[in-house]
Structure formats: structure tokens, C-alpha cells
Amino acid sequence: MLSVLDKKLLEEVADLHDVPQGAYNIRKNGEGISKNNTANIEIVTKKDKPGIDIIIKPGTKGESVHIPVILSHEGLNDIVYNTFEVGEGSDVIIVAGCGIHNPGSKKAQHDGVHEFFVRRGAHMKYIEKHYGEGEGSGKRILNPKTIIEVEEDGVVELEMDQIKGVDQTVRDTEIILHKNSRLIVSEKLLTYLDQSAQSNIIVELLGEDSSAQIISRSVAKDDSRQVFHLSLKGHTKCRGHIQCDSIIMDKAQVSSIPEISAYHSDAQLIHEAAIGKIASDQLTKLMTLGLSEKEAEDTILQGFLG
């Protein structure tokens, strides 16, 4: 049974108002509390360690899997290992995400290790949102590790958003792309107060005509700190593009460390990175429409982080 608080967290991280349709697994405070399989998607609890295997049959199309995690106690250190088998020729949406409500003074932490095998010709859209709240002084910590291997002709879209309230995060993402496979990553991150966030993304373009596009947008406010280490490695004829934009405010600190490495003369790799304040011409324009400076700033940040 989901409490009002649970439902609020689920809504924040997975846009769920109640238990979802289709396949799902809801994990709360370190335990699976609700699970559902469909004819094409099977969720199996791991026996050797905490976590689940999600097996999507080849050819499954138009289905979604929701696997949200919620923490509502202080002092938890939840670690989960999930493995996804996305069958050949399938086309699915996987909605993950973690919401922490920390009411106490001790930290609440969730570390999720997600490993994906996206088989030949499959298309997977993976949406992961992180959110924290709670009146306690205890830290809300989320450390996701995402490992993806995309087979020939596979397509992977990742949407990774850290919306609000996460005090500390280290996000590690490692992706291997085989022949003619395609990766599109959209990362959005907001930090404030004394929060810190580190995002490390390494993409290995192994297969001929593979391509990767990584768009990372972040806003750092107050005394928060962000570090981005986005790396593309082109081993063959391939294309890769990283675009990393950060808006920095107050006394925040942002480091963007680009790395593009080509090991083949037909590898085309681009890295664009920009860190800066909100442009004054943007603020002025919105103020000429009647918005106050604060409203203009909020509108720009909201738009920037989508």
C-alpha cells in the first residue's frame, strides 16, 4: 500500500499517480514492495544480490517498464543491482528514478547499478529522474552507475534529470556502441545550497557508423559544485558530439572537462562546452515584457533545464 508521501515521490520521479500500468517494480526503503509482469516483460528478483533482472522479449513494441525507487527513512544505505535485457527488435520505454524523503539527521543514500544489454535493432528510451526532499538535516545522496552495451542497429535514448533536493551525487555512465548503433543522451542537473554533483560519461564508439550525441545542461546556484567529465572515444568511422552548457550563479563552482579521443582517421568528434552567467540580454528582454528580474531569471532557468 502506497502512502501519500510515497505517491508524491513517485509522481516526482516517474510521473506516477498510483501503481502504473504494464510491467513495474516499486522498491521502497530497500525492499521490493510491488511488482507486475506482462506477457512480454518479465521482472525477476535477483538471488545473489539485491536487485532485479528485467527481461524484455524480442519484438516487444510500445510497452513501458517502471522501476522507481523511493526512500522515506533516514539512515538508509540502499544498494541495488538491476540488469536489463532489451530483446532484439523491441521498442520500449523504461522509467526509473529515485526519490528520497529524509526526515532525520542521518544520511539517506541510494546507489543504483544498472546494466543494459540492448540487442540488435532494439530501441530503448530510458528516463531517470532524481529528487530529494525532507525537513531533516540528513544528506540525500544518490549515486547511479549506468552501463549500456548497444548492439548493431540499436538505438538508445537516455534522459537523466536531477530535478531538485539531492545533496550529493556521483553519476557514472559507461556506454559501448556497436555497428550503426545510435546514442542520444540528455542530462539536466540543478544544484543549490552546498550540494555537489559529478557526472562522468564515457562513450566508446566501437562499431562502424555508430553515433553519439550528448547534451548536458546544468544550473549551479549558491555554494554548490558541479564537475562534468564527458568523454567520447572513436575507434572507427563514427560520429560523436558533446554539448555541455552550464549556467553558474552566486558562489557556485562548475568544472567541465572535455575529452574526445579518436583512434581512427574517419572518426568525427566534437566537444562544445560553455559555462557562464545568465546573459544580460536575456534578462533585459524578458523584463521588457513585464517580468521582474527574479521572474525573468526563473523563466530562463526553467526553460534551460526544460
Added chain:
Amino acid sequence: MLKMINIDVDLDGDNGKDQVLNKINLSLERNKIYVMTGPNGGGKSSIAKSIMGIHKPSSGKIFLDEVDITDMSISERARQGIGYAFQTPAKFKGLKVRDMLQLAAGENKIDLCEILYDVGLCAQDYLDREINSTFSGGELKRIEIASILSRKLKVAVFDEPEAGIDLWSFQRLTETFVKMHEKYDTTIVIISHQERILRLADVVIMVDNGTISEITSKDKVLKDISHLDSGCELRDNCIKGGIEDAECIR
């Protein structure tokens, strides 16, 4: 009515070293179209920015309908019914054309398709696009103008609206100014060097060297231009009021 009385603008506020406007006195009546023209760097945009509150006067007063707006912020002036279409529009990552026009409209009920049509853009192609560097200069300019057309304004200032607009869309643009002017009884101020814009004017304001050098009729200006027109003499910047880059008239 908008009145500027003895407006000085000194951008650095250091006693005249960066004075861009000097004793500007101007009365803009309701429901008239004013075209402001003159040489580059003469102070036209500075007057426009002073009306909008982007430049603060170092001395002088500005009134809108008898209300002293001299110390009002940009936002407050906007809420009083003043609008300004920038010469170089801002780009926004993440903000869509639809968002911008809705922000601009506020509580004013508008038809987004009609507004975009008026500036020569197809709503279907543009409403959900971000106002970012994928737009050409001309497209940004049209969206900028559309953001002003979305508002119900007492005074609308357009800073070189024709820049970047192709020849084929020019006619529609001029019709749009007239339409706005008639629809909302708006005082329109257009900074321009174009003869076709000059032809819209009820009054032409010549600006040069930080001052208003002349307030005159379009007929006089057009006559002056026609006298000078032999082999694009205007390019030599020889008109006494300083209209440069104006089109040659045959």
C-alpha cells in the same frame, strides 16, 4: 502621450565622458507613427532604450500619460504599456517561440498563428522551436517583432525592424505596423533608414550626435532624399539630417 524632458544619458555616469544623449525633448502623441532616423551612432537606439528604461537618464524626466516614469524599472515601464523590439534579439536555450509569445501577451488574448503570420512565419513550423542559434538573424528579428505585436501597448518602439527581413516580406511588415497602430491605438516609434518605413510616418524625428536635430514631416524628408538621388549619393552620407543607407528613389 509620452514626454521626454531635457533627457541626458551618460552611460558611465562620469560627468559627460560617455554622454550619448544631450537634452532630448520629445512629445510622442497617442495613435501616431514616428520614424526616427539619422546616422549610425547618433543616439536613436539610446532614445529608444531611455523610453524603455534600459538606459537611465542622468538628468531630465520622462512622463507617460502624465505619470512620471523616470525612476521606474524596465519591468514597471513594460507593465505601464511600453514595449521595445531590440535591434539584436536575444537567443534563449530552452525557451520556445510559443513560450515567448505567451509571456509577452500576458493576459492579452492573442492568436499565436495570426501573430506569426503577420511577421511572415508559419506557426506550425515555429511555435515549438527554441529561440536559439538555429534561427537565422531574420527569423530572430521576426520573432522579436512578434513578441511586441503580442502585447497591448501604449507605446511600441521598434529598433531597425527591417534589418535581416527579406524584400518579399517587407510589405507585410509595414502593413503589420499599421495594423497594430490601428488595433490598439498604439503610439509607434520605428528606428529605420528605409524609405518604405519613412512613408509610414506621421512625424519624422532626425537624430544626430546625441540630440534631436529636426522634427519634420515625411514629405519634407522624402523630398530631400529625392533631390539627392542621383547615383546613390545617399551612400555618401550627404543628407544634412544624416540619413544614411536609405534606399535610392527613382
